Amino acid sequence: MADTRMIKVLITGGLDSSLLMGMLSNCDLKIEAAPDMTVSAEKLAHFNYDAVVASNLSQGDASALSTLLKRHGEPSLVLVGKGPTPDYAATIRLDEGVTVHDLVTACRFPVHDIDDGRFQGPFDRRGLVGGSEALRRVLVIAEKVAATDSTVLITGESGTGKELIARAIHRNSHRCNAPLVVINCGAIPRELLESELFGHEKGAFTGAHRARPGRFELADGGTIFLDEIGDMSPDLQVKLLRAIQEKCFERVGATHSTHVDIRIISATNKDLTLAVAQNQFREDLYYRLNVIPIIMPPLRERRSDISLLADHFTDKLARRTGMDEKRFSQEAMAIMTAYDWPGNVRELENLVERFSVLVDGSVVEAEDLPPHFLAADSQDDDLPSLYLDVRHGVNFHESMEQHQKKLILQALNEANWVKAKAAELLNMKRTTLVEKIKKMKLEDGSVTTTV
Ligand SMILES: Nc1ncnc2c1ncn2[C@@H]1O[C@H](COP(=O)(O)OP(=O)(O)OP(=O)(O)O)[C@@H](O)[C@H]1O
Ligand SMILES: [Mg+2]
Known part of the structure; x- marks a missing residue:
């Protein structure tokens, strides 16, 4: 039986991985994609996957993949579409016209007997990413x-x-x-x-x-x-x-x-x-x-799609340009998820392209975001000020700390940095607040650069 923790799946191979990602994005799986065998090798070496979904593999990739899987924890291998079957015991082959049900079943159960009864052909949502x-x-x-x-x-x-x-x-x-x-x-x-x-x-x-x-x-x-x-x-x-x-x-x-x-x-x-x-x-x-x-709902009404779309566009861009795929720091993604995106998906797509050109490292940090993103995030509004997509895993303590930091900064700004007044606003002892300010190294004016 499937266990209750999140099943981790790596998608790789020649077919448009966003199609498979799209199909699986609404399921209770943790999904990552690797555009080629080099990235697959890197990911498999660093993370434990329960299943690898591969599509349209070449002969060379098929044997490279089976060697990699044997070396790294032997996850089950789910094959989709045409191509050779690798010499690998835990292989499950699905027909073309695979359904979400087939995929989920195959990813969750590392066994070989897949239900043969065909389901109604799936809605082909090619390129339409999102699980909200x-x-x-x-x-x-x-x-x-x-x-x-x-x-x-x-x-x-x-x-x-x-x-x-x-x-x-x-x-x-x-x-x-x-x-x-x-x-x-x-x-x-x-x-x-x-x-x-x-x-x-x-x-x-x-x-x-x-x-x-x-x-x-x-x-x-x-x-x-x-x-x-x-x-x-x-x-x-x-x-x-x-x-x-x-x-x-x-x-x-x-x-x-x-x-x-x-x-x-x-x-x-x-x-x-x-x-x-x-x-x-x-x-x-x-x-x-x-x-x-x-x-069509605006992005601000489907915030959980933002990280999926950002990953999709970075992946797409990396493949198109051959450049390394950028990742987003947790803080940057939290701010992006809280932002209202007046230009919706197109604005997000353009921003990802801008990052790929302008950000030097492999990680996009909060300070790489345009200033109005940071300003929007520091505004005092009714929305949850720090929205995180837990499906991709979050660092609980770090997130709580950021949340606390934001609240404290808001109170301090409201109180013109009069600590006694800010403590009152937060229903907190002044000494506790002073301690936290020291620990978090907060200074007057840091509101614009801190979440
Ligand atoms: N769910 C999605 N998954 C992946 N890409 C998307 C998604 N939604 C929109 N896009 C991308 O965002 C861009 C804008 O999408 P599209 O042109 O379909 O929007 P639109 O609503 O027709 O915009 P407009 O009103 O400006 O004509 C396109 O590049 C499209 O591929
Ligand atoms: Mg249009």
């Missing part, structure tokens, strides 16, 4: 809607992953072998958007030297993703409404209608109900588009 409850709720809807042809409206703040989820819905639908055609309604000048969407006939306007199909036709059999739909002009909204209602439209300058078989997914970071109330967006179109609403 809020994201899980979105994925549940996405999985259900992927199996249908229903129209979907994805809303959410900028950078929350609206396009990523639209792509996942298409990829998991029966339309996956036909195109997903993306059009950014906000980026194309309004006079060109109609012909971009619906195409045009030869001579329809100056410069239309030949007939051209629009994105609706190009998406035939597949999905059209109307991004930034809130920016569409009112006259085009009418034409779009008709195309959706009647499943046909006219190319600009055409005298006949064209029929297509498409699913429509649209997205916006605007509040469309407000736009409707202000007569900027047609109510009838809004209801046509909003059959299945998906609301």
Whole structure:
């Protein structure tokens, strides 16, 4: 039987490790990824893993891995996808189309008899990282809607992953072998958007030297993703409404209608109900588009995803650039997790890239963070001031000390460094406070550099 401590799993091999990480991120496992055998060797030498999940190994990697595993505690080896089977006793091979259930079962039980009954194919959430409850709720809807042809409206703040989820819905639908055609309604000048969407006939306007199909036709059999739909002009909204209602439209300058078989997914970071109330967006179109609403939660509502995403982006960047993967100190990660991320996942991704270029060592420290992160963390607000993701393990005593330090600094600042008053605010004896200030080496003004 599985024991109750956290099962530690290393993911390695040729397949996109973020896919496997994504699949396992919601499970009760401690997961790490190694992009190649060199990093795997290092990790296996330093940490005890219960299972190693390897995908698409080359012959060379397969034998290197079996030697490594024999040397380092003999964890079970779970193979996914194609590739040779290493000469290693504790090997479990899973078919392609592996499910989360298969993986978890294999990782937890170092035995060979995996349940042969196939589960429903998993929702392929490729590249969509996160294990929070809020994201899980979105994925549940996405999985259900992927199996249908229903129209979907994805809303959410900028950078929350609206396009990523639209792509996942298409990829998991029966339309996956036909195109997903993306059009950014906000980026194309309004006079060109109609012909971009619906195409045009030869001579329809100056410069239309030949007939051209629009994105609706190009998406035939597949999905059209109307991004930034809130920016569409009112006259085009009418034409779009008709195309959706009647499943046909006219190319600009055409005298006949064209029929297509498409699913429509649209997205916006605007509040469309407000736009409707202000007569900027047609109510009838809004209801046509909003059959299945998906609301992408901002990062501040799924703080437990922040460390997973940061690891994912450092891993991705290290692979792309060949540079060493950066790690985050516990203090830096605590501040990042408490930060509100107005730019959401995109802001986090950009920050990770900035670290990879600007931070010299292998560890990103709290002082490497932009100043506004530190300022935000030292603000006195109602939120828990030190949020830690315990799933990755925390140093309890260190965290408590940081927490105490923060409280004391807040009280001291509030009391203008009059210790008796600060002690009163903290319901603490003055002598105890003085002792702590000495022990923590706190000085007036250190609030900006300390958690
Ligand atoms: N859950 C996630 N896992 C991994 N990467 C993500 C996730 N969510 C978003 N990203 C990445 O963040 C960036 C922004 O995502 P995306 O373009 O899908 O967001 P958006 O909501 O469409 O943004 P905008 O409103 O600005 O168009 C992309 O690089 C995307 O790959
Ligand atoms: Mg987008």
